[in-house]
Amino acid sequence: MKEGSKATPLNLCPYCTAAFDTFEELKTHVVSVHKTEPLPKPAGWIALTVNGQVHELKVEPEWTLYQVIHDRLGLMGVKMFCDRGACGSCTVIMDGRPILACMSLAIECDGKHIQTAEGIAEAKHPLVESYIKHHTMQCGYCTPGFITTAKALLDRNPDPTVEEVMEALGGNLCRCGTYPQHPKAVLEAAQTLREEGSK
Amino acid sequence: MTAKKLGPYQTLKAEGTYKIGADKPTIAFNRIGKRGVRRYDGYAKASGKALYTRDVLLPGMLYSKVLASPFAHAKILRLDTRQAEAYPGVRTVLRFDDPAIHGRELTGSIAGPTRMAPQSAGWAMLPVKTILGDEAIFEGQMVGVAVCADSEQIAAEALKRVKIEWEQRPILLDQEEALQPEAPILIPGADSNQIIDERELTTKGDVEQGFQEAEQIVEFTARRHAHLWAGAELPCVIANWSGDKLEMWVHEQQPYLSKLILSEQLNIPMNKIQTHSLYQGCSFGERCNPSNWHQNGINVLAVLLARKAGRPVKLVLNRAETFYGESGDVMASHFKVGAKQDGTITAVQMKSVFANYMCTTGVEHLIDNTRISHLRCEGITAHVNKPPAWWCRCEQLPNVFCQTLIFDHVADALGLDPTQVALRNDGCEGHDPSYLSEFKRRHGFPDRDSLRECIEAGRKAIGWEEKWHAPGTRRLPNGRMHGMAFTWSHDWDDTRGTGSAAVMIQNDGSVSIIAQHSDVGVNPWTAYMQIVADELGVPYEDIEINPFDLNVGFALMSPDGSCNLGSNGFVVKKAAQKAKQMLLDLASEKFDRPADALDVKESVVFEKARPENRMPLKEVVKMATPMLNAVGIWTEPPVLAWAWHTHGLWGQALETGRPRMCRQANFIEIEVDTETGEVFVTKVVNVNDVGQAISPETVEGQMYGGTYMGLGRALTEEMVWDPSTGVLLNRNLLDYKYATLLDYPEAECIYLETGLGHGPYGSTGIGENTATMIPGLLGPAVYNAIGQRVDDFPITPHKVLKALGKIKE
Ligand code: FES
């Protein structure tokens, strides 16, 4: 939430109290008539860029980022596993860092850029194919969380060691015990990326 | 005398009933047993697009939550739900005294007589096993009231506004204390806290005679504390009514059975219930007891709430609420074992006290895979104020716990190599391996010595020859003590199960497997597709399965008992063979040759004698369709065949004369820090004879995957209750600790293919073995390291230090 913003359900202009049907009309009015910057968004409104697409939506203060991405945006790759902060299954990449969507309040994520497993797969990131090849999933419930965590690692470290991969994924739980496959899959994806980059 | 001609039903039954004997392949393997076959579910799961029940959102859907008892034993005296009902966003409230739910019991006629029945699974304390009652017998039990609201948060808030006056009752948490004469009686009207179980005493031969034959007697005690399956996807269910039709989304291993029970309980015709079972975020038996609260109980509540609210309802549990059960191996045991100097075990006597439920008594594996002739196993179950116990990967935990400890104590007392003691006692139902050899020969199986092969492979892989030593004798340069251990058992396939499926060839030559099936992560669909591909002569890539809908009419055996493949492999194999027959029958018209003169390979039908006389499969079937068309240009019936298979019955593997012939061996190497009591696992070698691998990567996945669960159970996983209140203290995955990637090394997994399984092509199941075998193995390993026994599981640093005499309590 931006500092000083107020709920303006009727879209009233704070300078001249003119009423508008939509928020967009009010913004145009403020810019053209009062020659100021458009208003900050009303309380509870956030803009999220998820997998490259901008979503503006109203959220309740207690909603987690998980709820918004999963329930509102319908991106089911964020998975609720431990419920709160213990498993990494709900990991998304936010402004380059892997974060836990179940532990983040959506209202604090205004303006953020987010990537989910779906976006990583749509972009044909080699992690997805190497995960399939190495059977790096059993029930698959934890898999998107591992993939997002691994993608964030490769973004900042394209040539990690096994230890670095293990360290990065050490906070992700997998009850099925797919653990040994992850370093293999991630290192192979890293190599594919480097080869693609050098072409 | 000519055999009586069977009608269609009897024919199906005769074709589908397992016949003892080696199942030899009649086709060349192209995909079966090969590495590199693309996993069916790989892309869906890696891309986040796989849908699980927890993901389902319906328009207008409400969320429901059920009250959890804050007390370990209490009764509701007064329940005031007015504030909860008035809370904004609450849509409906279901109290235990509502006529819609009042007195409804968990059990149905199907569940009733089985071991899943509430009576036998730790509910003895409840006079009536109601779905939603006014009495709680453990902390966290669903009780009193369910609410339904616009969001999960509102539902949780509303529950906080329910006012309850409780009557607290005495509690007992320890099963041995519960059997003391001065213990308060928890079961109404009973004169003790003991739960009657007809399996209380198992005897074979005469143990007294066995002890007399012995040259050494070994006695010891051991304890196992509660752990939990803790699956990935939180339990949930969605119910939606449309008139008299009900649509359900369930996170369950056995949706068909669950539908049957639901239908009985609420009097809804089965054909009006449409059930979807999507991907399942593991299960390990957790989601396979249709008679429990958190499975069928929540189904009934969701259905009633949806009816009351007139909207779809999703009933969800949070992580804390999933600690509603405990493993079926909560036991305190005493052992007396007689053995001869050469390692022959002459008698085993054991007495165990279980908490809440005795999944297995502890003796079954000794019967199934040893030649020990004198056994006496007493198992008593006492009721305590903890959640019901039942199987969780797997119910054999008590059996292998006992076998591992017995064999290790014997080998140690005799100063023998434990692998030799295993070979000395290997056998079946009291017979030595010559009995098995005779059986193998008679039924067309190869006469291979599975245990010997497993042990040889494992000894080599772990370096047993060079590294194994007497207990407490090897300190490493890093100051830690080095320990090694070995255990063994038979394969895990329950060799039971029933399923059906159809195989249909579409007009374009692509192939569909038609059947519902629950996937809990064991990659079954890839295996079924490999089998169909090879049997039908069609590329793997041309096979598809859509297993998410129970309404297709066919249902494959649920993924439990490690016999998913054992049963379903036969089902799809037979269906594919029948479809191939149909296809060739159809082709015989087009080739003007008899069907048996033709064959199919890589989706081309050809004449065996003149392979150049060929036609693409899709040309053969292009007019064959199940659909009617007004123009009437499709003139041939569909190429679709279905098959059914049954493979024994639960617990009847012995009665039906099918001895277990595959074996496994597990080896471990550890280091113990004697200053901190920590146990570091440095190497694990799992060797499993799987008979025949269908998907090698899947076999290995179960082997290394189960290792992590097994090690967690051995060292860190434990449910901890506050002794004075009975409140569970670690209801989350930070305090209930299971393995991460950083905790243990990758296990070395070796599988052998002897063809000795009772499954298709001589295969046997692998789903539960490793996770069940590994926990007990840590007892012998720690002993081998420090020379002191810590047979009290999980083996925490505290217990190790106590055994070393470094701390008192
Ligand atoms: S669900 Fe977010 S960390 Fe587990």
Ligand code: FES
């Ligand atoms: S694959 Fe099942 S939890 Fe990781």
